[in-house]
Amino acid sequence: MHRLLVLSASTRSVSAGRPLAVWLAGLAGRRPEFDTSLVDLRSVALPFLDEPEHPAEGRYVHRHTKEWSAVVGAADCFVFVMPMYNGGFSAPLKNAIDHLHAEWRGKPVGLVSYSAGTSGGAPAIEMLRPVLGRVGLLPAEETLSVPGIEERIGPDGTFRATPACAGAAGSVLDAVAALTRAAGPADEPSGEQSARQPV
Numbered sequence: 001m002h003r004l005l006v007l008s009a010s011t012r013s014v015s016a017g018r019p020l021a022v023w024l025a026g027l028a029g030r031r032p033e034f035d036t037s038l039v040d041l042r043s044v045a046l047p048f049l050d051e052p053e054h055p056a057e058g059r060y061v062h063r064h065t066k067e068w069s070a071v072v073g074a075a076d077c078f079v080f081v082m083p084m085y086n087g088g089f090s091a092p093l094k095n096a097i098d099h100l101h102a103e104w105r106g107k108p109v110g111l112v113s114y115s116a117g118t119s120g121g122a123p124a125i126e127m128l129r130p131v132l133g134r135v136g137l138l139p140a141e142e143t144l145s146v147p148g149i150e151e152r153i154g155p156d157g158t159f160r161a162t163p164a165c166a167g168a169a170g171s172v173l174d175a176v177a178a179l180t181r182a183a184g185p186a187d188e189p190s191g192e193q194s195a196r197q198p199v
């Protein structure tokens with residue numbers, strides 16, 4: 001079984017995307033190939049990056065970074081459920097990625113975006129891809145972008161998926177599972193194995 005971490009990437013108290021992440025994690029949890037956990041970036045509560053050394057060295061001094069390292073290091077693959085803010089990915093998601101390095105490397109990630117507007121946050125996914133490459137994450141080509149997110153939340157606070165949305169989410173999970181099988185066992189996080197490439 002692949003240990004899948006679904007990351008709800010909004011840190012807002014009123015996040016409209018959190019129900020989407022809960023729904024996605026439920027979908028993954030019903031599949032036999034995944035051992036799924038859901039992590040809310042708001043609960044992780046990372047400050048802006050304040051480690052004295054480059055994360056690629058793997059020598060963390062702050063407890064919050066060590067805890068985040070343990071969470072991410074324990075996963076084989078990820079799905080990021082991410083809002084689009086001002087046409088791009090959100091600062092908290094970038095900050096969460098920047099905190100670590102080896103913990104991400106060689107691991108597949110599925111990308112699910114959402115927005116209030118009609119794009120569903122697809123531009124934020126495309127902006128994020130180069131960042132993912134820098135830490136060695138392996139993004140699946142298949143993506144899901146959900147437009148009009150506020151209208152997709154029912155009175156009970158749950159995400160209401162259309163058949164098309166469920167189909168696309170299934171394709172993302174299929175792709176993450178296939179990439180994880182192909183990637184094989186993940187490297188142990190270690191500064192020694194750093195793939196840091198200053199540019």
Ligand SMILES: Cc1cc2nc3c(=O)[nH]c(=O)nc-3n(C[C@H](O)[C@H](O)[C@H](O)COP(=O)(O)O)c2cc1C
Pocket residue numbers: 010011012014015016017018083084085086087088114115116117118119149150
């Ligand atoms: C700072 C900020 C910027 C936003 N920028 C966009 C945007 O560029 N395009 C869009 O369609 N919606 C935009 N929105 C609306 C969000 O997509 C919508 O509020 C969504 O619910 C945010 O996700 P969250 O509630 O999970 O944080 C923005 C919202 C915020 C708070």
